[in-house]
Amino acid sequence: MAASPAPFSLSASTVAARLRAAVAPAAAARGRQRRGRMVVRARIREIFMPALSSTMTEGKIVSWTAAEGDRVSKGDAVVVVESDKADMDVETFHDGIVAAVLVPAGESAPVGAPIALLAESEEEVSLAVAKAQELAKGGQPQQAPPPSADAAGTPPPPPPPAAEAPVAAPAPLAAGTKGIATPQAKKLAKQHRVDITKVTGTGPYGRITPADVEAAAGIQPKPKVSPAAAAPPPASAPAVAAVPQAAVLPPVPGATVVPFTTMQAAVSKNMMESLAVPAFRVGYPIVTDKLDDLYEKVKPKGVTMTVLLAKAAAMALAQHPVVNASCRDGKSFTYNSNINIAVAVAIDGGLITPVLQDADKLDIYLLSQNWKDLVKKARAKQLQPNEYSSGTFTLSNLGMFGVDRFDAILPPGQGAIMAVGASKLTVVADKDGFFSVKSKMLVNVTADHRIVYGADLAAFLQTFAKIIEDPEGLTL
């Protein structure tokens, strides 16, 4: 299945980012007016070509069930899309009016490309139509969305570091016949988004073979699954969306460029978003001898260290709700009613954060059972969105790889993330000055300083350490 969990749902994301991207080259002069996007953001949405299967790279519009000018509500089927596998009704995520159909029935568009514009109200229809024309002109809008006069006085927000063309912009469809490519080579090129005209053929008569394309895409003949470090998690991003990226650096000669997969794109997007959050880090050493003993005891019952740590974190969070909170608008605390521990898991070609829901309430045996199911689903790429995006706190453990300490990047929508290192034998002096050898691990929590302050985090870690150092409570 697709990395995108709800393959038949239609992603409609705001038009702003893309337009912004398109405008960027001419941005300097118009910068002052471009605040308009904040307003536009909510009103005109793009309907994207959804990814209906993992192998789908482009889709053909069989028919539009909604016509231009139709009012649609969330969940309505608006278009029938033919993928490489099947015809499917595609629903909209939002209420609105279909303002402009960008890709008419019978034509194809790459996954992630806009296929229609959805206006929120009648007033925006004409605006959307204008936008559609701009998009049709090859993403060279003449001017930014106008209805933003209200914001004229305030200074313009700094433009994004740079803009890049929409990721899913119409890929050049193997136009050139210069380099002869075999059928499979063409298929792979499409799949991996490799520009086949730039691939050098090494096959018979200089033709481009599948191996050439794979080499260009950086794929090893036999890809080995390396259990790479589980860094912070990706979040939802159900479908391919424009990924704002850092400035595009000039290509390095001789290097191979491998485009992100959907999941990797989602990770990248989330990482970039974290830059807008003022995060800070607090570390804490914890003696784990008793936890290790407990672990040995419960291990035969299928309980893993991950679950024990998650349970401990959940119990500590129950006492420190602010660490389980998040800051959504920069103006308030959002206290979560549940304690859902997301745990970062490395999977083939990316990472994902299955969520142990209500980790404070369920016992470790139940949690272990849930965890096993989640991991199995994650590896099969079958997690449902609520199973990986409902976390309120994230746990990332690299201890099993011998990492003694690291710090994690805060995922969007969460207040804190805990990075756990390996437990190591360490000489410890107790309060009376006696030395002893204990197992000690370092945990490091990254938190959003808008809502979680140093003392909060310290108190939380103290509680957490107490639970770990006297872990009998975990089994209750």
Place this chain on the structure above:
Amino acid sequence: MQSTAAVPMSASVITTGGSGARSGAARRPGRIRVCWLRGEALACPSLRISQEPARRAVARAAAASNGAVAGSGGFDYDLVIIGAGVGGHGAALHAVEEGLKTAIIEGDVVGGTCVNRGCVPSKALLAVSGRMRELHDEHHMKSLGLQVSSPGYDRQAVADHANNLASKIRSNLTNSMNALGVDILTGVGTIVGKQKVRYGKVGFPDKEITARNIIIATGSVPFVPKGIEIDGKTVFTSDHALKLESVPDWIAIVGSGYIGLEFSDVYTALGSEVTFVEALDQLMPGFDPEIAKLAQRVLINPRKIDYHTGVFASKITPAKDGKPVLIELIDAKTKEHKETLEVDAALIATGRAPFTKGLGLENINVVTQRGFVPVDERMQVMDADGNVVPDLYCIGDANGKLMLAHAASAQGISVVEQISGRDHVLNHLSIPAACFTHPEISMVGLTEPQAREKADKEGFEINVVKTSFKANTKALAENGADGLAKLIYRRDTGEILGVHILGLHAADLIHEASNAIALGTCVQDIKFAVHAHPTLSEVLDELFKSAKLQPRGVQDSKPNQPPQPLLKVLSFITSLFSSQK
């Protein structure tokens, strides 16, 4: 049986364009043959086998039995068949059963195209490709719990398997005729006059025999359009391809009918990449559109295959002087040059042309139409003035009615019935066809558009019901749940108009439907027939059971649409399943 020999002229044949006049309705060249013959079969008011004894036949029966007893009444034979292919063989066997003194003339090898250069050896190759495909499908193997490490194949051994199979079937055929006392006469047969055949070496037919009845069953040869140079090594037809002398890295297949499709299955399973060249706007033009669409998803898109549609291969040059095979493509409509392909080999699968030269038809005032011998619905040959030539019949590919091996055989049996005194008209709409890809495709009767056209014309309503192989236990057990079966029937009478299947063992499943059509069994009756559980045959059971008739006395003006939402769900499930691969 059928397959390679079977194909009606497929699409990429430029020259068939001229024959459009034959079928008013069908403008597209590739479909002409099918449409035409179906049209004709439709014109026959009763779709059932007519048992009504014709006066003429009664008279003939008397003569025939006479002949059999008294040395064929002055003739050397009661029946002489020219051509010992599947059609001739079927006719000969039935003739013996009817007590006719029978001879069969063969200038090449017994068994004809089907056995030697067609359906039979191709089935051997497809048996190999099916297994290779399974063994290479890691997901499939894993889900069955099997572990297989890097399966490979020995090309020569595969080729030998095909060749051995052909010789085995050939000798079976020969033996069966010998055992029954059919005289096998070696040479090329020529009709020299009424009830008179000469045979012998090409150009020197030195022996002459007389026969009360003659059947022409000379079959067909691969059709090669103009501009294509065959060298048998890098540019070849199915005749060469079946020897499997090489497995090219990249092969272009010109024509996406049965032959092309089956070979694409073989070649991709053995590691080749395939490029289809199809003159019509879509692949697999002869199939029911819905089946063709699914076939494209199952048999084309996930494989190492690409295609060019709406183009003719105007010129194909074999590989030589260090250059690959060059294929020039021109737009099918504008005739403008579009592209030049460079591939390792090209298989010409543009259909088959009748093999009727040298038959001496001019001696009896018969003019062939594009090589085909004109016949009426009883396979009686028609002369240039449109009159029946007495005692002369033509069956199989040579008459072009339905170019399938088993159709030829059925026509032969029908002819023998007639000359034995029982009038018989073969219902061509009950003849199934199959394409032995993995999974297989099979069909009988009308496609949905054909059925709708007929319904419009004759003023009745049709219903279409479908079922998926995903709902079938046996298919799921085999991990082969890709598939669809589709039934088209009359809403008022329950008459079965067409059945189309894509799925595991579809070629074996179709016969329940074709027999029902042949015997005139309607859905409301056949739905009570019992099927063993769990078997793939339950796919058809399900299909019949889901068919609903118009309630009696209710005149509903709006035809029932197929249950679209259900289909959507099915196709969605399909996508979920298949996308996990």
